[in-house]
Amino acid sequence: xxxxxxxxxxxxxxxxxxxxxxNSLVQIxxxxxxxxxxxSTGQLWLWSLSWPSTNRxxxxxxxxxLLDKVHTNFNNEEFIRLIELSSSIRLDILPVYxxxxxxxxxxxxxxxxxxxxxxxxxxxxHRGMGANTAFADAFDLIDVIRSDHTKSSLADYEExxxxxxxxxxxxxxxxxxxxxxxxVSARIRNYIMxxxxxxxxxxxxxxxxxxxxxxxxx
Numbered sequence: 409x410x411x412x413x414x415x416x417x418x419x420x421x422x423x424x425x426x427x428x429x430x431n432s433l434v435q436i437x438x439x440x441x442x443x444x445x446x447x448s449t450g451q452l453w454l455w456s457l458s459w460p461s462t463n464r465x466x467x468x469x470x471x472x473x474l475l476d477k478v479h480t481n482f483n484n485e486e487f488i489r490l491i492e493l494s495s496s497i498r499l500d501i502l503p504v505y506x507x508x509x510x511x512x513x514x515x516x517x518x519x520x521x522x523x524x525x526x527x528x529x530x531x532x533x534h535r536g537m538g539a540n541t542a543f544a545d546a547f548d549l550i551d552v553i554r555s556d557h558t559k560s561s562l563a564d565y566e567e568x569x570x571x572x573x574x575x576x577x578x579x580x581x582x583x584x585x586x587x588x589x590x591x592v593s594a595r596i597r598n599y600i601m602x603x604x605x606x607x608x609x610x611x612x613x614x615x616x617x618x619x620x621x622x623x624x625x626x
Contacts, residue, residue, distance in 0.1 A: 422486050429453065433536070437598070438481035441588035443534070455490060458504065458534075460588045469501050504584070506532045507577055513570040519559040522566060524549055529573030534583040537576040545569050 425446065428434050433447040441460040446453065457474065459481075471491060478487050507530050515523065525542030552565045589597050 422490055424486050425453070425490060435534075435587065436482065436487070437587060437594075437601075438478075439594075440481050441590050441594070442477060442481040443587040444478070444482065444487065453490070455494075456533075458588070460590070504532050505530055506581055506584075507574075509578055509581070510574055513567055515566055515570070517559060517563045517566065519557075519562055522549065522562055524569065528569060529577055531573075531577045531580040532584040533580070534587050535576070535580040537580055541573055541576045544572060 426448075429446045429448045433445065436444040436446070438444065443458050445456045445458075447455075457477065459477070471494070474491050475488060478484075478491055482488075515528070524545035526538065528545065529541065531538055531541075548565050548568060552561050555561065586597060
């Protein structure tokens with residue numbers, strides 16, 4: 409799987425995108441396993457496009473090729489325009505890595521050396537858990553260092569770090585697989601998401617008279 413990411417200055421021309429990502433990170437699922445992330449960070453929009461790739465190693469991609477991917481797999485004019493307006497100077501293509509799933513802590517205990525964050529449990533980005541898991545490791549390790557750590561206390565930290573990190577790896581891989589489903593699996597996923605969306609909409613519509621009555625009587 410490969411991921412391309414880029415920053416782009418906010419643009420009033422892209423009104424639907426602006427409304428979509430004004431208060432949240434958004435993931436859009438396209439055809440053929442393509443997934444587009446959009447998030448607003450101050451004056452910048454950050455977008456990243458990822459897709460499954462098993463046939464060859466890709467190290468370069470042009471904006472023209474990206475436009476073709478987005479046009480083919482999303483068919484949304486604002487997404488296409490977003491990429492057209494982006495600068496190729498900051499265009500990066502990166503393979504996505506993940507530590508293999510393990511059930512036993514693979515790290516031998518050493519009272520002078522330990523690991524945290526991506527060094528211990530690198531994971532795919534589709535669950536958004538990498539940074540928070542690394543912060544949790546850091547806070548736990550600080551507690552060990554502050555308490556005149558022993559080999560035993562460091563081993564306890566590593567066991568806790570391992571369980572948390574490899575659960576995050578598993579959760580992240582599940583999200584990555586869901587985002588990049590193909591064929592029948594993708595159609596089933598899309599149908600379930602469609603059904604959930606309209607179920608929530610129907611629930612809200614049914615609830616409106618009750619909310620109105622509650623507000624009138626309280």
